[in-house]
Amino acid sequence: MKIGVVTFPGTLDDRDAQRAVRIAGGEVVSLWHADANLHSVDAVVLPGGFSFGDYLRCGAIAAQAPVMESIIDAANGGMPVLGICNGFQVLVESHLLPGGLIRNENQHFICRDQKLIVENVDTPWTNGFKLGQEITIPLKNGEGGYIADDETLKRLEGDGLIAFRYSEVNPNGSVNNIAGLRNERGNVVGLMPHPEHAVEPGFGPDTPLAMRSGIDGLTFFTSVLNQVVNS
């Protein structure tokens, strides 16, 4: 089971994403932005960071990279793709997911353990969750405010394409508390918070049981491994 993790210039969380894949039991393949070859991976993670220095717009230049042409083709063919934070911005700039992400409403960079509600479990990245489950994973972004026009929002809500919503606190002013989306087919999921930072006891968010014991993010990666094994 091979999961590709893409590195663009300025990507920060590729190593954590690779570690998350390994802890979940998958084999990691490093993918490089300038190499259009996907090296026979079964799924792809676009990790967080500041690809190309956030020049032009967050994710805009990365969306034009050679590796993205192949990923867009593969995603349209049904391959599971997960975009985290800057990876979500790349998915939006690649038109694999609709809408846009703008500067946080309060103009601050926000870093916190964030509660989310799982709104959709019919995707390869979320099938291990229960519908309506509350999870806690870290969030860290400056431009995470999700926006879309009214028609798109109506479609997202009507067709069940919202994968995650912020719970208790909306940290960035996202419309309808949207934290993450899926595409029509379900294989492409993007979210601003970081599941790869909550996969190993001792290094995750605090829980009522113990400090830093939260591993809610691991389910993203075990979900896709189960899905690919069973398909």
Place this chain on the structure above:
Amino acid sequence: MPKIIVEVMPKADLLDPAGKAVANALQRKGHAEISNVRIGKRIELHYASTPTDAEVEAAKQIAADFLSNGVIEDVISVTVEN
């Protein structure tokens, strides 16, 4: 050097934090006559020779598809400057 100048602005109804911060500073400086500031981008595309009509059309396409994101920004102008 011949250029094509592309101007991009954040959509009017979206928060422009950079513009807001500058507007606040101007208010502090006593410029009560300035009610709002919005900040966009001017992007210069340089050409070795005067761009042809087809190249201008290509630049308009680049402006719409890559230099701006229609969800959050508007292309204000694409103009040739020799």
